[in-house]
Amino acid sequence: TYHEDYYDRPLIHFSDKYGVILFQEASASWNSKATEDRLPVDTKKLSELFDKSYKKLGPIWFAGDRFKKIDTATAILTTSLFDESLINRVILSMTSIEVLSEKTLRPSNEIEALDHLIDQLKNSDFDDSIKVSLQKSLDAAKYQSIGKNCKLLIKNLLGKKDAENFHRLYGARSQLVHAGGLKDGKEEMYKVYTESYELARKTLEAYIEDAAIKTIHE
Numbered sequence: 001t002y003h004e005d006y007y008d009r010p011l012i013h014f015s016d017k018y019g020v021i022l023f024q025e026a027s028a029s030w031n032s033k034a035t036e037d038r039l040p041v042d043t044k045k046l047s048e049l050f051d052k053s054y055k056k057l058g059p060i061w062f063a064g065d066r067f068k069k070i071d072t073a074t075a076i077l078t079t080s081l082f083d084e085s086l087i088n089r090v091i092l093s094m095t096s097i098e099v100l101s102e103k104t105l106r107p108s109n110e111i112e113a114l115d116h117l118i119d120q121l122k123n124s125d126f127d128d129s130i131k132v133s134l135q136k137s138l139d140a141a142k143y144q145s146i147g148k149n150c151k152l153l154i155k156n157l158l159g160k161k162d163a164e165n166f167h168r169l170y171g172a173r174s175q176l177v178h179a180g181g182l183k184d185g186k187e188e189m190y191k192v193y194t195e196s197y198e199l200a201r202k203t204l205e206a207y208i209e210d211a212a213i214k215t216i217h218e
Contacts, residue, residue, distance in 0.1 A: 069207075074096075076096040077093065080093055087180075100153060101149040102153070106144055118138050157207060
């Protein structure tokens with residue numbers, strides 16, 4: 001709708017998702033002369049915060065796996081901010097934590113039991129191809145699941161409470177991957193996303209801080 005010196009335009013979402021054009025349920029008018037009041041940015045405070053964080057990294061040279069993990073996790077978490085799907089955002093937030101985790105072995109008594117099973121398998125009459133396939137699975141079982149590895153990482157970096165929170169959020173992530181949604185609907189979906197992103201951000205910050213300390217001591 002055109003007026004004397006401005007116009008109203010209905011808001012329509014033109015993004016193309018896999019060949020599907022998405023539209024909003026209801027259109028809203030946009031006034032081309034409309035303005036939004038924004039508080040001025042405190043550049044001094046921003047500069048102080050940046051300097052404080054940057055100086056921590058100044059004497060440190062990140063290299064090897066630590067740098068790769070930080071680089072990849074940061075890229076994944078940043079990408080999540082620009083994805084329109086809350087499901088994708090949750091999965092990406094959890095994935096950024098997965099990147100930071102390390103493979104850890106099961107307790108020694110469990111590994112001993114797995115070695116016993118491997119020995120029994122070798123002495124069995126099964127076909128060699130079956131033995132090779134099952135032995136690979138048993139060797140892989142010597143390591144904790146990625147979920148447990150992440151929980152251990154967060155417990156060491158942030159504490160038991162955040163580790164338990166991760167366990168709950170990782171369960172929601174698994175539900176999204178395998179069932180395509182959450183039982184409690186959209187409101188719960190947004191809550192899971194905000195908590196997932198916040199936990200991933202805290203974990204990444206703590207990981208960088210921890211890596212900096214370890215690098216200095218090394």
